Amino acid sequence: MDTTDLVLAIVHHLLVFSLAGIIGAEFVLVRGDLPATTLKRLAGIDRHYGIIAALIIVVGIGRVFYGLKGWEFYVHNWVFWAKMAAFAVMGLLSTIPTVRFISWNRQASASPSFMVPAAELALVKTYIRAEAFIFLLIPIFAAAMARGYGY
Numbered sequence: 001m002d003t004t005d006l007v008l009a010i011v012h013h014l015l016v017f018s019l020a021g022i023i024g025a026e027f028v029l030v031r032g033d034l035p036a037t038t039l040k041r042l043a044g045i046d047r048h049y050g051i052i053a054a055l056i057i058v059v060g061i062g063r064v065f066y067g068l069k070g071w072e073f074y075v076h077n078w079v080f081w082a083k084m085a086a087f088a089v090m091g092l093l094s095t096i097p098t099v100r101f102i103s104w105n106r107q108a109s110a111s112p113s114f115m116v117p118a119a120e121l122a123l124v125k126t127y128i129r130a131e132a133f134i135f136l137l138i139p140i141f142a143a144a145m146a147r148g149y150g151y
């Protein structure tokens with residue numbers, strides 16, 4: 001029995017499910033007129049996205065080095081690197097919504113009549129949809145790598 005591995009696995013799973021919830025929340029909220037209160041909520045949710053993603057990186061790296069299998073198990077496994085690449089792509093995709101949420105909030109604070117331009121809203125929605133799709137690939141890679149696929 002290895003308590004460190006267990007704790008890291010539990011925290012990793014809880015963080016990953018939280019991130020799924022956050023992506024879902026952003027997906028549901030980014031639609032319609034987007035009043036200032038919703039824009040504020042979106043910015044707050046998006047901040048948590050960043051915090052949780054950072055924690056996933058820390059805990060994930062913790063699993064690589066302090067998990068039961070040892071780091072050698074992962075560094076030579078291409079499925080592990082596919083999982084890392086997918087996570088990195090998700091991170092890159094998420095920058096567009098983040099920048100928009102901040103900008104929309106700033107404009108809404110400056111001018112109460114501000115309306116999110118429809119084209120920007122559609123673009124952000126597309127990025128969130130792409131993020132959600134990539135996110136789905138990650139547990140698939142994770143399950144495969146954990147079972148020794150990828151050598």
Ligand code: HEM
Nearest residue numbers: 016056057060061063064069087135138139142143145146
């Ligand atoms: C830098 C980011 C990440 C790193 C370094 C990382 C690393 C790891 C490691 C080392 C394991 C243990 C696999 C084993 O038991 O051999 C694991 C498991 C897992 N990871 Fe990650 N991970 C990261 C991000 C993510 C993300 C974003 C997700 C979800 C979208 C995710 C989902 C999972 C799942 C579901 C498992 C359990 C696999 C299983 O036991 O079947 N990971 N991860």
